[in-house]
Amino acid sequence: MESRPWDNGTRVVHAALAITVLAELSTGLIVSQATRPHWLVIHSILGIATTLVIIVDWMWTWARRDFPILFPWNRVGMRVVGREAVQVFQGKLPGSGDSTGLSSFMHGIGLLAVSGMAITGLLMYMEIPGGYGLYLHSSAYAFFTMLATTHLYLSYVVWAYLIGHVFFAALQQVLGHNVLRHFYLGHR
Ligand code: HEM
Numbered sequence: 001m002e003s004r005p006w007d008n009g010t011r012v013v014h015a016a017l018a019i020t021v022l023a024e025l026s027t028g029l030i031v032s033q034a035t036r037p038h039w040l041v042i043h044s045i046l047g048i049a050t051t052l053v054i055i056v057d058w059m060w061t062w063a064r065r066d067f068p069i070l071f072p073w074n075r076v077g078m079r080v081v082g083r084e085a086v087q088v089f090q091g092k093l094p095g096s097g098d099s100t101g102l103s104s105f106m107h108g109i110g111l112l113a114v115s116g117m118a119i120t121g122l123l124m125y126m127e128i129p130g131g132y133g134l135y136l137h138s139s140a141y142a143f144f145t146m147l148a149t150t151h152l153y154l155s156y157v158v159w160a161y162l163i164g165h166v167f168f169a170a171l172q173q174v175l176g177h178n179v180l181r182h183f184y185l186g187h188r
Pocket residue numbers: 021024025027028029031032033040043044045046047048050051114117118119120121122123124125148151152155158
């Protein structure tokens with residue numbers, strides 16, 4: 001499938017996304033220990049910055065008319081994704097770049113996962129001033145628990161996505177497709 005060159009806007013937005021999500025994943029690890037409460041404040045403030053970056057990413061994706069590439073959820077698109085997925089098991093890497101295929105499909109899943117983290121995180125954050133959920137009505141407490149559980153499980157999805165994403169980027173690079181140069185160093 002023919003791939004469009006990456007533009008500088010996508011590179012900048014992606015770099016901001018990678019930095020903020022990595023910061024959230026690391027501070028999230030500390031928060032989950034529940035021994036240093038001030039890290040929850042740091043995580044939440046950074047979380048608001050991350051949410052802004054995610055919103056800009058959605059707007060940029062829309063401006064570039066990239067929705068059909070990141071979300072090829074129709075018969076024609078899924079046929080391409082399915083074919084590339086089968087080829088992975090035959091030792092052929094999926095195509096890289098801004099085109100319909102398995103890689104872009106996975107990028108769309110990654111964007112949805114981090115957006116889910118932002119929504120659940122923000123909703124929890126809005127409940128905290130009311131007493132960390134505990135002094136609220138019991139139904140609000142149940143809602144908080146549901147948000148916290150979803151936030152935790154989604155963080156596993158984001159970790160899995162990140163590991164797979166970096167692994168495949170490194171593999172493409174080693175096999176000579178030079179994705180890092182195309183994506184980061186402005187080479188078209
Ligand atoms: C990609 C973005 C994010 C990632 C990867 C992330 C990751 C995590 C992780 C791993 C935890 C620990 C979960 C646990 O052990 O129960 C956590 C907790 C938390 N996060 Fe996030 N987070 C993100 C965004 C946000 C945002 C945007 C906010 C709010 C502005 C936020 C607020 C919170 C809060 C309040 C908790 C504590 C939940 C509890 O007490 O169980 N997070 N986050």
